[in-house]
Amino acid sequence: MTNSTSTNHHGISVQVRGLKRDFGTQSVLKGIDLDVKPGEIFVLMGPSGSGKSVLLRHIIGLEKPDAGEILINGESIENDNVADKYRMAMVFQSGALLNSLTVGENVGLYLREHRLKSPEEIARIVAEKLEVVGLKDAEKKMPSELSGGMKKRVAIARALVIEPQLILYDEPTSELDPLSSIVIGEEILKLNERIGVTSLVVSHDRDLAFGIGHRIAVINEGQIAVMGTPDEVKRSDHPIVRNFIHADFKRAQ
Amino acid sequence: MFQNIGEMVLLFWRTLRALPQVWRQREKVFEQFFEIGNASLLMVAVLSFFIGGVLALQTGPTMVERGLTNFVSGLVGISMARELAPIMMAILIAGRIGSAMAAEIGSMRVYQEIDALRTMNINPVNYLVLPRLIAITFALPMLVTFAILVGWLGGAVVAKATPAIDIPIQSFFESMKIMIDLRDVANGVFKSWCFAWIIGIVSCHQVLVTRGGPRGIGRSVTKAVVNSIVLIVMFDYVLTRLLLE
Ligand SMILES: Nc1ncnc2c1ncn2[C@@H]1O[C@H](COP(=O)(O)OP(=O)(O)O)[C@@H](O)[C@H]1O
Ligand SMILES: [Mg+2]
Numbered sequence: 001m002t003n004s005t006s007t008n009h010h011g012i013s014v015q016v017r018g019l020k021r022d023f024g025t026q027s028v029l030k031g032i033d034l035d036v037k038p039g040e041i042f043v044l045m046g047p048s049g050s051g052k053s054v055l056l057r058h059i060i061g062l063e064k065p066d067a068g069e070i071l072i073n074g075e076s077i078e079n080d081n082v083a084d085k086y087r088m089a090m091v092f093q094s095g096a097l098l099n100s101l102t103v104g105e106n107v108g109l110y111l112r113e114h115r116l117k118s119p120e121e122i123a124r125i126v127a128e129k130l131e132v133v134g135l136k137d138a139e140k141k142m143p144s145e146l147s148g149g150m151k152k153r154v155a156i157a158r159a160l161v162i163e164p165q166l167i168l169y170d171e172p173t174s175e176l177d178p179l180s181s182i183v184i185g186e187e188i189l190k191l192n193e194r195i196g197v198t199s200l201v202v203s204h205d206r207d208l209a210f211g212i213g214h215r216i217a218v219i220n221e222g223q224i225a226v227m228g229t230p231d232e233v234k235r236s237d238h239p240i241v242r243n244f245i246h247a248d249f250k251r252a253q
Numbered sequence: 254m255f256q257n258i259g260e261m262v263l264l265f266w267r268t269l270r271a272l273p274q275v276w277r278q279r280e281k282v283f284e285q286f287f288e289i290g291n292a293s294l295l296m297v298a299v300l301s302f303f304i305g306g307v308l309a310l311q312t313g314p315t316m317v318e319r320g321l322t323n324f325v326s327g328l329v330g331i332s333m334a335r336e337l338a339p340i341m342m343a344i345l346i347a348g349r350i351g352s353a354m355a356a357e358i359g360s361m362r363v364y365q366e367i368d369a370l371r372t373m374n375i376n377p378v379n380y381l382v383l384p385r386l387i388a389i390t391f392a393l394p395m396l397v398t399f400a401i402l403v404g405w406l407g408g409a410v411v412a413k414a415t416p417a418i419d420i421p422i423q424s425f426f427e428s429m430k431i432m433i434d435l436r437d438v439a440n441g442v443f444k445s446w447c448f449a450w451i452i453g454i455v456s457c458h459q460v461l462v463t464r465g466g467p468r469g470i471g472r473s474v475t476k477a478v479v480n481s482i483v484l485i486v487m488f489d490y491v492l493t494r495l496l497l498e
Binding site for chain 1: 277360361364365366368369371372373374380
């Protein structure tokens with residue numbers, strides 16, 4: 001990590017080529033191709049169990065594909081130096097906060113472990129990022145004292161501290177009330193506009209997807225069914241996509 | 254089983270390679286060290302006092318009857334130092350501390366905390382395994398030294414209080430001093446140092462293997478404790494054999 005954390009404010013691109021992954025006999029990803037452009041907000045939608053989280057775990061390097069490859073700014077993530085060269089962050093579906101640390105310690109963990117800032121500066125940054133996600137009073141709390149939605153917001157603050165060039169959100173609004181969802185959606189937008197971070201958002205929240213996505217892909221059973229601008233996806237006549245996007249409660253008459 | 258041993262050797266190697274990082278992690282080492290002491294000091298004292306006592310009780314009357322009064326304390330002292338303190342304390346710590354480590358790290362894996370560390374470019378071996386391993390390799394030998402002393406005291410008290418033995422405390426220790434030298438104690442402490450590595454590696458190995466959600470944690474805790482104990486007893490034989498030469 002040679003360049004200082006504040007100079008490089010350009011998002012990085014992600015390319016996924018022919019990504020395949022099986023778990024045992026179950027084929028979860030069956031050849032995924034997608035391109036996320038630098039600075040883009042790319043939303044990935046799809047029913048539960050379609051492999052969205054597994055795809056994100058591959059992109060951040062937690063899993064190894066059976067076939068295909070992933071390029072970050074044109075470089076294979078197999079290269080050892082990619083993790084050091086680019087700053088990437090993932091907001092896990094469950095938050096994945098360290099339960100033995102306070103909220104503030106969780107948010108400051110990256111800076112502290114990598115010795116990037118002095119303790120005073122870390123404290124200031126932690127307070128600032130917690131304020132961004134509307135949790136400035138929660139700094140001393142333990143994760144077990146937070147609701148699911150609050151945990152997720154702390155996880156977002158923890159990702160912001162990294163000043164990432166690529167940020168992966170796994171269902172950022174799935175446990176939030178509608179108002180908080182809007183706040184998080186606006187936060188994703190603001191962050192993208194302010195520092196040009198590339199954002200890959202997994203969500204089945206249709207309002208969020210069509211509200212913030214520059215482009216949207218719908219994934220179904222390990223394959224991409226439709227990909228395009230929000231309008232293109234809305235107009236798609238792919239049956240599964242239509243079902244997924246236009247599904248609604250039918251009241252019993 | 255063999256795959257596990259391979260993974261453990263690998264983890265051991267990765268921890269050794271991380272050793273230069275230990276100074277950075279010193280706060281966590283101290284934290285773990287005091288946690289181990291806190292959790293086990295009283296149990297170690299009680300356990301070793303009674304082990305020393307029961308040794309005197311089992312051997313004392315027979316030896317006194319055959320005119321070997323001077324050898325009672327030596328027997329208690331040597332068995333305590335060379336064998337019983339190291340092995341019993343290692344088993345106790347495997348149950349008390351090894352299980353806690355396995356549970357904590359196993360749940361961190363299941364709840365994706367370890368994944369989160371990896372996405373932040375924080376090496377889980379440096380962050381989690383190293384401090385625990387260093388703390389236990391200091392703590393266990395110290396606890397064993399303490400256990401040897403308390404065990405001797407237990408033997409002395411029981412030897413005095415049992416009418417069929419009835420050795421005054423002072424002469425118990427005087428005749429013990431003749432039979433025991435520092436090598437016996439060093440021997441036991443060295444063994445416990447090796448046992449500490451076993452407990453640490455076997456328990457932290459869960460970083461790599463816990464699967465199957467929260468129920469997997471219970472299984473890996475049990476496995477960590479049982480495997481530690483089996484390995485400790487096997488290594489005990491090997492080390493004793495080597496140290497006899
Ligand atoms: N580590 C794993 N081992 C086995 N199967 C897995 C694993 N991770 C995910 N799967 C399976 O892969 C499929 C897709 O999971 P996931 O990506 O989490 O779905 P979602 O799109 O809801 O995020 C599911 O059927 C899940 O059971
Ligand atoms: Mg998911």
